[in-house]
Every structure is written in C-alpha cells, then in structure tokens.
Amino acid sequence: MKEIVPWETYHSQLCGVCSSAMEALEIIRRERPDIVVTDIRMPVMNGIDLIRHVRSEGFDPEFIILSGYDEFEFAKSAMQEGVKHYLLKPCGEEEIGSALLRAQEDLAVRRQSAAYSVRVEKSLLEQFLMLTLQGGEALPIDSALHAGEGLYWAVFSCPGRPVNARSMFAALQSAGFSGAELIKPAFCIGNAVGGVYLYRGQQPGLAELTLLQRSLAGPLGGFPSLLAAGPLDISSVRRRLRDVCGEYTAFTALTEEGSADYRTVRSVSVELLDGVLSWLEAALLHHDPQEALSLLQRTYGREISQQVCTRLLVRSLLNGTLAAREMAAALQSLDEGQYQPLEKLLAPRQQTEQTDEDFIDYILRYLEERLDDERLSLKWVASKLVFRNEDYVGKAFARRTGRTFISYLNTLRVERAKKLLSAPGEIRLSEVAERVGLGNNPRYFGRLFKKYTGYTPGEYRDLNK
Known part of the structure; x- marks a missing residue:
C-alpha cells in the first residue's frame, strides 16, 4: 500500500508504516494521525483491539479497516466501534484513495460538530452566569457540561471599584488557572471581585490560586484577601453568591471591553417561567413572531418576558435550531429591550407548514443566505x-x-470562495473559510477548494489579483 498510493494526490501524508498493532500504537501516540488504515488480522493484537486501545487513550482518528471475505464477524465488531470505512482485500489505488477522501470528509464533519459544541457550551455558560448575577431564575443547562468538566470560582476582597476594569478582567483571565477558562463576565459585588472558571480535567489547586491572588494586587492597588474559592455545582452558584456577597441589588460586570453596572431583577419561580414559555410556544403556532412577542410583553411585563425569551433561546441552542452567535446577538438586543432580532430568528418556525413542493426552495434559500452556518449538513437541514x-x-x-x-453544498462553497478571493482588496484565507462555513477546518477547506478548482485558495487569489 505504501508504494501504490500517491498520498499527496489524496491530500494525505504518510507518517508511518507498521508491522504490528503494538508498533502502530506507539506511532499513533507519537504522531497523532488523522486517519489510521489497519488490517483486521495482526499478530498479538488484532485491528479491533487496536481501535479500542487507541480510543481508550483519548485519540479519535478515523479508521479504515482492511478485511477479507472470511472476516465478517470482525467487520461487525468494527461497526460496533463506529468504524464506517472498509476495504476488501485485495484493493488498489482507486479504492484506497476513495476511502481516504471519505474519511477526510467525515473527520471534517466531526471536528466541525465538536467546535460548534464548545461554542454552544461557552455561550450557555456566559448567559447562565449573567442571569444568575442579575438574580433571574437559573437556566436549565446542566447538560451543557461535558464529562471531565466542572466549574470553579474565586472571589477576593476589593476596597472599592477596581482601579481599571479592563486590567482587572485581564488579570482574572490571563493570570488565572492553568487549563481553566474564565467565563464572562467577571464581577464586582460590593467589596467583592471574582470570576467563575470552566476547567477540564484537574481542578485548580492552591498554588494556582495564590498566583491569581498576586496578579490581582496591581489592579486592586493592594494585596487582596481571599473570600471564597472552590468547585461549584450549577445549581449552587446563586446560593454561593448570596452566602459570600449578601443580598445585593446591584453589581458591576467586567469584560475585556470595560465595565457595566446592572441592577438585579425580580426573582420569578421556575414553574411560572416554564408555564409562560409553554404559552409563548403555543402563541407562535397561531401568530407571527412580532405579534406573539408583543402579546407576551403586554401580558407579563418586561422582566418576565426577557427571562422567558432567554429560556426559549437556550432551548433552541441546545436542540440545534439556533447558532451560538445568533443567540448572543438576540440576547444583547433583549438586554436593550429590543425584540426585532428575536422575531427574525423565530420566523423559520412558520416554515413547518410547508408542503413537500416548496420545502426544497426554503433549503436552497437558506444555503444562499446562510452559507457561513457551520452546522450545515443533510442531517441538520432535515431534522x-x-x-x-x-x-x-x-x-x-x-x-x-x-x-x-x-455535492451541491460543496460547489456552492467553492463558488462563493472564488468570488471572495477574486474581489478587490486583501482578504485572509481564514476569513474566506469562515464565510463559507468551514472556519473551524481551514485545512479541509483548502483540500476541497483544490479538488474542485485545481488550485489552492492562495494560488487562486494570486492568479486573480
């Protein structure tokens, strides 16, 4: 196989050839390949056991299985391990190359999905924290955290407002905990300043907490004392805030853009919010979004309306009908008392009554208008x-x-990319990839573009300037 396949023709680079599964395991640990082609029958460890070992160590490449006519039971085991690519021996360049290209496409889809999941999680946690700080009823986002992840917080004393809000946020963000990410916003409540972190794997320790404490001395104008630190359950964030900061009525949110002052909102029961949300979803079936949202505000007032709309957006984000960036824009508008962006996002709900004759038109329009949507796939469009x-x-x-x-989607992406690359002015290739929905996998975008045009995106841009 090493000799018969021109690897570069199939946008691949061979990083190792092995005579046993044990040797393959060592190369996978060292090289971290995207695709592994393995025989089923090998000495000491067979191909199925190799796949299990690789995945148990946290690696997740695409596997291509080589099997013979008499190895059907092994092939069934491979299917149970999620392997989708098979080659029946003997096989030639064309079969191997085709399998490589299919594996690359599946890998691109998986990575795109994983990147989207991370953005969804971040967006949900930021909205959850902001609503909790405001005193609103907590959002049902327990499912947003993945295995091995958790929340950790640290709160310090502050003699008054931070000397510089941006410096304070930067200290909490960049001089924070290794392997942990600050969830925006950081906050000041009375004489307390702190932040909530999302960590993956091992939670922050005492040494990291001490380092963070020292980094805050400059922005605070003195060495702060620790008020609280430790792991948090999503359900306990509000209670822990009240325990440390008391019954506050206002707080300051800190981000990289500066600070903003907020007042807390009236607390409303989960039962009431869920009931109003059910009422709104029913209203959307009988009224256009503008009329339904106007009726919501007239009936329940601004505070309840905003909390209910936030829950609707979160539910839409979790079930995949809303992109994270769309939710962020709609939430910003809700904070400003504007419902127009939300009305536009809810408009596609009216499309559920389409006939079989016109739903393809709706898909085609969506592809033209929203080609940058990274979720685009037949499965997502259909469901x-x-x-x-x-x-x-x-x-x-x-x-x-x-x-x-x-095929239609890829052609549309390449044609849109060609227009962007030929337009006057300079445009970064990463921006082109993002604007055709492949921003999280620019390597796949490059391979796709070359497959359809014969040029890399950079070469095509240079030829058309």
Missing part, C-alpha cells in the same frame, strides 16, 4: 430546518437539483 426524514429530504433534493446535497 432542524424542515423537520423531515433525512433520507426523504436527500432524495427530494437530488430530484430537484440533479445533485446530492453534499
């Missing part, structure tokens, strides 16, 4: 955009356009 069976949507799309969904 979240037009609410139909994936196989049915795929066949209807092919009948209408004469092409498969992925």
Whole structure:
C-alpha cells in the first residue's frame, strides 16, 4: 500500500508504516494521525483491539479497516466501534484513495460538530452566569457540561471599584488557572471581585490560586484577601453568591471591553417561567413572531418576558435550531429591550407548514443566505430546518437539483470562495473559510477548494489579483 498510493494526490501524508498493532500504537501516540488504515488480522493484537486501545487513550482518528471475505464477524465488531470505512482485500489505488477522501470528509464533519459544541457550551455558560448575577431564575443547562468538566470560582476582597476594569478582567483571565477558562463576565459585588472558571480535567489547586491572588494586587492597588474559592455545582452558584456577597441589588460586570453596572431583577419561580414559555410556544403556532412577542410583553411585563425569551433561546441552542452567535446577538438586543432580532430568528418556525413542493426552495434559500452556518449538513437541514426524514429530504433534493446535497453544498462553497478571493482588496484565507462555513477546518477547506478548482485558495487569489 505504501508504494501504490500517491498520498499527496489524496491530500494525505504518510507518517508511518507498521508491522504490528503494538508498533502502530506507539506511532499513533507519537504522531497523532488523522486517519489510521489497519488490517483486521495482526499478530498479538488484532485491528479491533487496536481501535479500542487507541480510543481508550483519548485519540479519535478515523479508521479504515482492511478485511477479507472470511472476516465478517470482525467487520461487525468494527461497526460496533463506529468504524464506517472498509476495504476488501485485495484493493488498489482507486479504492484506497476513495476511502481516504471519505474519511477526510467525515473527520471534517466531526471536528466541525465538536467546535460548534464548545461554542454552544461557552455561550450557555456566559448567559447562565449573567442571569444568575442579575438574580433571574437559573437556566436549565446542566447538560451543557461535558464529562471531565466542572466549574470553579474565586472571589477576593476589593476596597472599592477596581482601579481599571479592563486590567482587572485581564488579570482574572490571563493570570488565572492553568487549563481553566474564565467565563464572562467577571464581577464586582460590593467589596467583592471574582470570576467563575470552566476547567477540564484537574481542578485548580492552591498554588494556582495564590498566583491569581498576586496578579490581582496591581489592579486592586493592594494585596487582596481571599473570600471564597472552590468547585461549584450549577445549581449552587446563586446560593454561593448570596452566602459570600449578601443580598445585593446591584453589581458591576467586567469584560475585556470595560465595565457595566446592572441592577438585579425580580426573582420569578421556575414553574411560572416554564408555564409562560409553554404559552409563548403555543402563541407562535397561531401568530407571527412580532405579534406573539408583543402579546407576551403586554401580558407579563418586561422582566418576565426577557427571562422567558432567554429560556426559549437556550432551548433552541441546545436542540440545534439556533447558532451560538445568533443567540448572543438576540440576547444583547433583549438586554436593550429590543425584540426585532428575536422575531427574525423565530420566523423559520412558520416554515413547518410547508408542503413537500416548496420545502426544497426554503433549503436552497437558506444555503444562499446562510452559507457561513457551520452546522450545515443533510442531517441538520432535515431534522432542524424542515423537520423531515433525512433520507426523504436527500432524495427530494437530488430530484430537484440533479445533485446530492453534499455535492451541491460543496460547489456552492467553492463558488462563493472564488468570488471572495477574486474581489478587490486583501482578504485572509481564514476569513474566506469562515464565510463559507468551514472556519473551524481551514485545512479541509483548502483540500476541497483544490479538488474542485485545481488550485489552492492562495494560488487562486494570486492568479486573480
């Protein structure tokens, strides 16, 4: 195989050839490859056991299995391990190359999905913290945290407002805990200043806490004393804030952009908010979004309306019908008392009554207008955009356009990229990738572009300037 495959033709680089599974395991640990091609039958450890070992150590490449006619039981075991790519021996360059390209596409989709999941988690946690600081009812986001993740907080004494809000935020953010990320905003409540962190793996220790305490001395104008620190459950954040800061009615939010003062909102029971949310979702089935949201505000007032709309946005984000950046923009508008962006986001709900004749038109319009949406795939479009069976949507799309969904989408991406690269002025290749929905996988964007045009994006840009 090493000799018969021109690896670069298939956008690949061979990083190792092994004679046993044990040798392969060592190379995988050292090189961290994207794709592993493995035989099923090998001495000492077979291919299925190799896959299990690799995944148990935290590596997750795409696997391509080589199998013979008499190895069906092994192939079934591979399917149970999530392997989707098989080659029947003997095989030649064309079969191997085709499998490599399919594995690359699956890898790109998985990485795109993982990156989106991280952004969803961050957006949810930021909104959760802000609403908790304001005194609103906590959001149901327990499912946002992944295995091995947790929340940790640290709160210090502050003689007054920070000397410089940006410096304070920077100290909490950059001089914080190794392997932990500060959730925005940091906060000042009375004489207390602190932040909540998302950590992955091992939670912060005493040495890291001491380092953070020292880094705050400059922005605070003196060495602060520690008021509270330790792990947090999502359900306990509000109670812990009240324990340390008392019954406060105002607080200051700190971000990299500076500070902003807020007053707390009236506390409302979860039961009431969930009841009003159910009422709003029912109203959206019978009224256009503008009318339904206007009725919500007239009936329940601004504070309850904002909390209910926030819960609706969070639910939409969790079930995949809303992008994280869309939610962030809508939340910002809600804070300012504006509901127009939310009305626009809710408008697609009206599309659920489409007939089979016009839902393809809706998909085509969405692709044209929202090509930068990184969630785009046949599965997502079918289940979240037009609410139909994936196989049915795929066949209807092919009948209408004469092409498969992925072929149509990739062509659209490449054509849009060509226009961007040919336009006057300079544009970064990473920005082009982002604007065609592949910002989190620029390498895949480059391979896709070259596959369709024969040029890398950089070469095409240089040729057309």
